[in-house]
Amino acid sequence: MANLDIVKPENLVYTKTKVLTDNVMHYCPGCGHGTAHRIIAEVIDEMGIQDKTIGVSPVGCSVLAYNYFDVDFQEAAHGRAPAVATAIKRLNPDCFVFTYQGDGDLAAIGTAETLHAANRGENITMVFINNGIYGMTGGQMAPTTLVGMKSATTPYGRRVDLNGYPLRITELLATLPGTYYVTRQSVHTPGNVRKAKAAIRKAFENQKLNKGLSFVEICSSCNSGWKMTPVQANKWMEENMFPNYPLGDIKVDGKLCENITAERLVLDHPLTVVNK
Amino acid sequence: MAKELKLMKGNEAIARAMIASGTDGYFGYPITPQSEVMETLMAEKPWETTGMVVLQAESELASINMVYGGAATGKKVATSSSSPGISLMQEGLTYLAGAEIPCVIMNAMRGGPGLGTIQPAQSDYFQSVKGGGHGDYQLYTIAPSSVQEMYDFVFDAWDIAFKYRNPVLILTDGAIGQCMEKCYTRDYIPRWTEEERRQHAPWGTWGKPATRSHNIITSLELESSRQEVFNQKLQAKYREMEEKEVRFEALNCEDADYIFVAYGTSARICMKSMELARAKGLKVGLLRLITLYPFPKKQIAELAKKVKGMLCVEMSAGQMIEDVKLAANCSIPIEHYGRFGGIIPSPEEVLEAMEKEIIK
Secondary structure (H helix, E strand, C coil), X not given: CCHHHHCCHHHCCCXXXXXXXXXXXXXXXXXXXXXXXXXXXXXXXXXXXXHHEEEEECCCHHHHHHHCECCEEEECCCCCHHHHHXXXXXXXXXXXXXXXXXXXXXXXXXXXXXXXXXXXXXXXXEEEEECCEECCCCCEECCCCCECCCECCECXXXXXXXXXXXXXXXXXXXXXXXXXXXXXXXXCCHHHHHHHHHHHHHHHHHHHCCCCEEEEEEECCCHHHHCCCHHHHHHHHHHHHHHHCCCEEEEECCEECCCCCHHHHHCCCCCCCCCC | CCCCEEEEEHHHHHHHHHHHCCCCEEEECCCCCCCHHHHHHHHHCHHHCCCCEEEECCCHHHHHHHHHHHHCCCCCEEEEECXXXXXXXXXXXXXXXXXXXXXXXXXXXXXXXXXCCCCECCCCHHHHHCCCCCCCCCCEEECCCCHHHHHHHHHHHHHHHHHHCCEEEEEEEHHHHHCEEEEECCCCCCCCCHHHHHHHCCCCCCCCCXXXXXXXXXXXXXXXXXXXXXXXHHHHHHHHHHHXXXXXXXXXXXXXXXXXXXXXXXXXHHHHHHHHHHHCCCCEEEEEECEEECCCHHHHXXXXXXXXXXXXXXXXXXXXXXXXXXXXXXXXXXXEEECCCCCCCCHHHHHHHHHHHHHC
């Protein structure tokens, strides 16, 4: 049987979702953005909400996210996506509204907007890509850069006495009554992709409940910024990022998960890491 | 609400006009001397009547970006603030102009620089009409000089904002915001229906139907050649505004030897100074600027051919005077008289300045 014989609609097991455009993504090979985009787009497709979804892109690597999602999209000023999304949702309560932001955007310049959107319990979905670095501007220190981690602006490693601690904003947001779902996922293995997609789905479904903000952190590698191969970067992420940013649900249906102890939330002795 | 005559503060007039003009949303942050705008809206609860959304944001940064988000869905969204808060909003304003999002912003100016004073001033002229934020952009800037105009200009602002897809700045000051005057209210204009919103804002992000490609609101263009073409398009829009949308009021200018040029509170003071001058037999007129951008360049150039001198009266150290001199090409004596830091000049001292500096 020639290969072409099996190319029939009834044999199709996987196809690119129509919610992604055919534009070639500008992301580096090995970066998690492409996968994160895909699972969000698939969720929008599967929920049948393409005509009701409004996305907000940040300033950072994913500033051009609007070129890849085939839904109406707004590009926000640096850090302001939660404020932008707040008004979109308040004025269009029947729409599904999500922001897609990196760590510099969401947890440094936009901390106030993030915290207050969460504290107001805005009925939106926030997707937070944490790669511990400013990817687009060339690998400078982010609020999430690990202690000891080298970056363009911490060439000898992040020092607590100079730069303070890595900000675990996801744990911080989980303590606010306005958040309904808070989770940390990754997309570096097929199994993790499936879990992350389920989390995204839940975060979008929650908008039907109108019970508060849903927040999905995706801990992601930045192999070009970390100056590693994609395989090395994934391994380094598992060994160094995950102990500082543990994967899993933190708050579900408005309640902190049973395994989320005070020690787990606070983690007052961040682990020191070493990279090249 | 039907038409009626009411006594109200300028800030209250802005709030009531927003409700009456079918505004969909207001996002603000308290700051003196304009907090009555949000206070009036919260007390009126328009979400129960017209369906208008009102939200107190965590900062002016947030409120202007809420305006961005809401207005980009093609709805009528507004905010208000005063000088220091408007400074914080400059980032949002340049993004709004760059993404061509219609919206309305009110600035009740107070004295600066820095935290300055909470008393009225007109020292944000440069910030309002020369940019404020980065990049080549203009806000349509309209300056009310009475409570009635505060009310009426909100309606006008929506027309201009959507006609040109451009932010409109209502530039007033603490005096007009705080003073109480009579004001004729208007019949309510209903908020746009879903169909009307889509018709007025086909570019809006209101959810992509299968029948069109996705709408994108952005001010980013990494390809410089395309950014230049876009900027040329913006400039063409501004030239059209300059051609068609200039507003001013010429009082006693026909036979005038000398004229005051002023806007807002200063124009109100100059009206009295003009009366005092006429009583003394001096042929003094007043050119009251209503739009500050577009600036009435042609009208000033024409007047400069007829009169012997102009006195620019501003509650600033002299900002608008630069545009007046440019428009008149410095062909006649043009001087500035101003008080600032929250001080409002008296009609007598303004007339004295005219006699000393211009009439001599």
